């Protein structure tokens with residue numbers, strides 16, 4: 001593979017200037033990134049990190065962009081998405097756990113696990129993220145979260161280099177982890193412990209979870225999943241519905257009529273439309289229930 005050069009950055013993977021973030025996020029919204037890079041491997045990734053440090057540019061690592069709203073002004077730094085060598089799965093003995101690259105899609109991981117009769121991930125089916133994004137946000141569904149399965153995470157930053165983070169230091173919480181605070185730590189690899197299961201039972205749990213999602217989520221329109229975290233002991237969606245916000249619309253951004261905690265892009269929504277809608281929903285929910293909703297969607 002040849003070295004490519006763009007604005008002083010030389011790597012083997014892709015480098016694109018002025019990349020539209022609409023193409024890299026599930027909401028299909030956002031301005032341009034100054035540079036977009038897809039480092040091919042760890043060596044490339046290290047080059048990107050040192051380039052950012054030396055040139056004073058900030059970076060944002062993304063997975064599938066399924067929990068991100070990028071502002072219309074774009075990102076004046078380097079957007080990094082892990083390339084193909086970060087999508088490997090290694091399994092030696094079934095009982096020893098599996099090691100997966102952070103760029104792998106969660107759906108490929110779930111397919112692999114069910115094929116190998118490994119359980120513990122079925123309820124996460126349908127979450128359109130990568131393993132890295134799912135660790136950072138501790139993706140969860142129906143009471144199961146990815147953090148429960150983690151043994152350790154390998155990460156990289158621009159001062160320490162390559163290091164291991166033990167499970168107890170990852171501080172998994174509801175849709176969060178230490179990686180949401182340490183934004184310069186890039187997850188590269190994850191070791192998971194998945195208990196052995198019976199294939200028919202795994203497939204039946206997968207089917208049930210997929211059906212529930214298909215029924216409850218507006219999957220035919222671009223979105224970023226739930227916009228707000230559920231407050232303790234109640235559902236954000238229900239509060240939004242009760243506050244009369246279902247169907248509320250600004251430009252092409254609309255509170256879904258199918259699931260009130262989703263904002264969907266009906267065509268050409270701008271980030272400012274979504275942000276105004278979020279503010280209006282929060283105000284109405286606060287006025288009707290006294291509860292202040294906390295956004296789950298990350299605005300960049």
Ligand SMILES: Cc1cc2nc3c(=O)[nH]c(=O)nc-3n(C[C@H](O)[C@H](O)[C@H](O)COP(=O)(O)OP(=O)(O)OC[C@H]3O[C@@H](n4cnc5c(N)ncnc54)[C@H](O)[C@@H]3O)c2cc1C
Nearest residue numbers: 062063064065066067129130132133134136139140187225
């Ligand atoms: C239709 C739909 C349904 C969804 N359903 C669910 C659901 O049921 N449960 C749920 O939890 N979520 C759900 N989501 C939200 C989303 O898919 C998850 O949060 C997912 O885990 C995000 O992964 P991603 O790769 O897209 O991350 P991104 O959105 O790209 O990034 C999310 C965060 O992770 C960080 N990050 C990404 N990769 C790395 C890395 N390698 N190292 C360090 N940090 C990294 C980013 O900087 C960012 O802060 C849904 C989204 C959609 C669109």
